[in-house]
Amino acid sequence: MTSAAFDVERIRKDFPILSRELPGGRPLVYLDSGNSSQKPAQVIETMREHFAQHYSNVGRAMHALGSESTEAFETARDKLADFIGAPSRDEVVFTKNASEGLNLVAYAFGNPAGEDPRFRMGPGDEIVISEMEHHSNIVPWQLLARRTGATLRWFPVTDEGRLDLSGIGDLVNERTKIVSIAHQSNVLGTVNPVAAVLARAREVGALMMLDASQSVPHHPVDVAALGVDFVAFTGHKMVGPSGIGVLWGRGELLEAMPPFLGGGEMIEAVWMDHSTYAPPPHKFEAGTPPIVEAIGLGAAADYLTSVGLEAVEAHERELTAYALDALREVPTLRVIGPGDTHERGATVSFTLDGIHPHDVGQILDDAFGIAVRVGHHCARPLHLRFGIPATTRASFYLYNTTSEIDALVRGLHHVQKVFS
Amino acid sequence: MTSAAFDVERIRKDFPILSRELPGGRPLVYLDSGNSSQKPAQVIETMREHFAQHYSNVGRAMHALGSESTEAFETARDKLADFIGAPSRDEVVFTKNASEGLNLVAYAFGNPAGEDPRFRMGPGDEIVISEMEHHSNIVPWQLLARRTGATLRWFPVTDEGRLDLSGIGDLVNERTKIVSIAHQSNVLGTVNPVAAVLARAREVGALMMLDASQSVPHHPVDVAALGVDFVAFTGHKMVGPSGIGVLWGRGELLEAMPPFLGGGEMIEAVWMDHSTYAPPPHKFEAGTPPIVEAIGLGAAADYLTSVGLEAVEAHERELTAYALDALREVPTLRVIGPGDTHERGATVSFTLDGIHPHDVGQILDDAFGIAVRVGHHCARPLHLRFGIPATTRASFYLYNTTSEIDALVRGLHHVQKVFS
Amino acid sequence: MITESMYQELILEHYKHPQGRGLREPFDAEVHHVNPTCGDEITMRVKLGDGGKVEDVSYDGQGCSISQAAASVLYELASGSSVEETLGVVDEFTRLLQGRGQVEPDEDVLGDAVAFAGVAKYPARVKCALLAWMAYKDALVRSTA
Amino acid sequence: MITESMYQELILEHYKHPQGRGLREPFDAEVHHVNPTCGDEITMRVKLGDGGKVEDVSYDGQGCSISQAAASVLYELASGSSVEETLGVVDEFTRLLQGRGQVEPDEDVLGDAVAFAGVAKYPARVKCALLAWMAYKDALVRSTA
Ligand SMILES: Cc1ncc(COP(=O)(O)O)c(C=O)c1O
Ligand SMILES: Cc1ncc(COP(=O)(O)O)c(C=O)c1O
16 A cells, blocks of 8 residues: 555656566566666656757867757756755766766775875775675775775674674774765665764774665665765666766865876866866766766656655655565565664565575566566675575565565465475 | 768758757757767667666566666677677677776776786886877876876877877887877877887787777777777767767787776675676676667667768768868968878868967857867867867768858858957 | 476476485596576586596586576486587587577487577576586586596 | 857957056966866966055966956956955956856946856856956955965
């Protein structure tokens, strides 16, 4: 049951793909938005229209189309800044995805071209992540540790799928230069206690980054209120296009960081033997940016704002409660992650005894057109921690319904019949 | 006059924006394709259709939409491999633009995570570029030199706007680890003598990279025939979307290089303390790639192939000859770059005595809807070399006509009247 | 239901009742292969006999029904055959699986393994089916090296 | 023609016949500002007198008609005025130029500089118009520091 104010059927009409029929006459039941969300006509149409009527390069072009594109692109930056409560639009860096944003920050450390002591890194220094991270918030820090000789450490995860803060005093210490954790886990659904971790990071003078790939699309996120230093997220999970992401960083830190990619647009002046750099955000946007993708992401932010992030969150909480309840009836099903909706989002991962998630996913898709994700969801260490090679994950978004969850439960019963 | 076989009016109909009227009733005369090209309906429609009917994340999803997206995305890789004559599809790495490709290669050097001696770099080692490079093929190497202590050197440019090879024996020597130059200059139009430079690079055992951002869209380019090691180019200049580029690299080198960005999709297996990486091209595609942008670029390659790159090249040569001729009639106009069509593309940059390019561009646009680019075109060192702060640049593509060049010449006469 | 083209009765049978499973001694070579996209794993041992015979193929692993059944079918086909014969089967199996559903399988060569024809239409699952077979090929190379 | 809203006769006049151009002695502060996106440059000197008067503003530079004319107009407005008055004009000029064409200029404050109103509609040229004026403000700060 969804609340009266939130008209999910009307919302579904905005997403053309949801009325699609799959081969074999199967309806589409899309429960894989944690992987990537679908796009409303408003986003698709904004992009089409821009390509067809207003496109040109941005920043550098002084003609009519150049102004139209630049205006649309920079307005998208304003929209994204508003969307996340950024104190300044200049703190919004467009990247190609969340992964680039995470790497960008990682490459700022231990770079001889940078002078700020907060970004110095070498043997003895420490980086702290967690065991529930997406590979995109693990590998960049492994590579950084490898480049600099620093040590990578991590928070463990409790059996319930929460961040284990019991050892935080030792884990985050004076050697810690940065702590980077997920705002919300893409497997467990867990929403992490940012304030507690941040308090400790501040005590020891460490910077803190949030991988907000799974939170920004689903809850109102206010970067200023969060109080962290960096936040990365990605367009394609928030009803926006592929090819675009955002790195938000405190203006003062973005100023202090060395450039990452070099090229057009990120410079102030170039001589053959040296260059000076543009102020942020342009300093970090080398080359022609994903212009129409940023504009599409602006339309996505508008769309989510018009629906209302609070409404989206409430709808997802209802779906999650409904799903946790309904899934309990499936024999041998075990949810990996918190069992109730307290501090958790609309992502439900689970195992079924003796049936591999690949088979679960395939049969759900083949037989019923139900799209879930199966595997380790780019969070292999988390699966290792739970001693399982893979899970099946259903993730919900504003366009999902309780009857789709019913379909999932029916599908799972069928899967069990096939393998019984 | 354009050749009979090449029906430019028919081609123009494929590009919706070309029928657009600018505010004030001005027609659009788009002579800024060197900056970014316009997009045919075939590309726009392919992207719209994919978002509306087939979209999902690639690689990781096992459901129906996941297969459709993955199939379309990987087919785009096949198309791009074909388009540039890549010996293997696995040598085609999707990036967000040409700049990322250039940076990716630059970051492979002097990286402690890499073991191959060809990518070792430190004090005493040398990097060779040229004075005519785009900032995107200068700054990444400056940053690399800064990180490693290596020395950046460069080919000078002759008064006619050609690469000055006279000192090549000294410039490219046993200390040289890589030579990276433009295939075609984005200011001068000059097509550089790749074979001559490559021969010397091979003699001394250096690697060689081409910035093909301005050649791949306009001429048939065969990476195998060129014989270099890396080639970077960008989608938005070849009738493709923004947000996508290609790095081609020899398979064996891509294998030998350390990873650049870390994250999902580029891994084989991840533990908390180390990871193993996927083989190329995925090793270099961290995070969700620009999925629909790659698919759009595939459609762009199809479009250019259907028109025929030879036909595009011939058409552009005619336009260039016509323009060089017509511009000669404009008093005080001085072309910066080769004065004939020998080894040069359809990019014509020039100055007018006593009139700043910004004023030229603005009046052409305001009065006639003519879009040219003005400034240093992200090639400031080249402008410094010619002792000029800026130029006006007209760049032509398959959809341009001689009557648009006539309009440009009329416009320039008007500009001179305003400032007389 | 499309499912039926992939989850053949025979595949489900092999999955539920895997043949020859478990690692055995003696062996000439042991390899460990992983399918990184899904985490399927297999450890495979090969023991060769006189005259190019495959004396034993033993394995252990974890993964989906397709990868486990493929290992079981491989065991049945390979043990007791000649190295050469089995390489022929591996080649034909690979050709079938990588054929995107367009390849007409040679039943004479493949035997029971023909049941995997339906998998070829699912690019994401092709690697599951091939995991054991590629491991086997690798193990053969190492045992004869 | 839209052009006319930007290339006012007055702007062209100042460009063709710049007032007060050239670097002069004595001066209290000299600054050099560059507009990186287009390479426009200006060197500006300020000489202050008694009682908060601006005794001389001298400059040299290169750039488009907008940036050069803006410097010339600035010279006329500033030399002989009080620092405080000119700061008021700079503020109003900045407000006008950054107003994206939506701001109603205060002609009493701006005088001739109101001719730049049309430039405000062209984001790419706003920096050209402001170059000299920002340099002037910077130079003032340094001469009174
Ligand atoms: C010669 C050359 N190299 C590199 C680039 C950079 O391409 P992008 O901005 O798409 O990264 C450009 C175009 O801007 C170019 O003309
Ligand atoms: C928690 C989390 N972090 C990072 C990412 C990476 O996002 P992207 O693939 O867009 O870079 C994802 C999604 O794949 C995610 O779920």
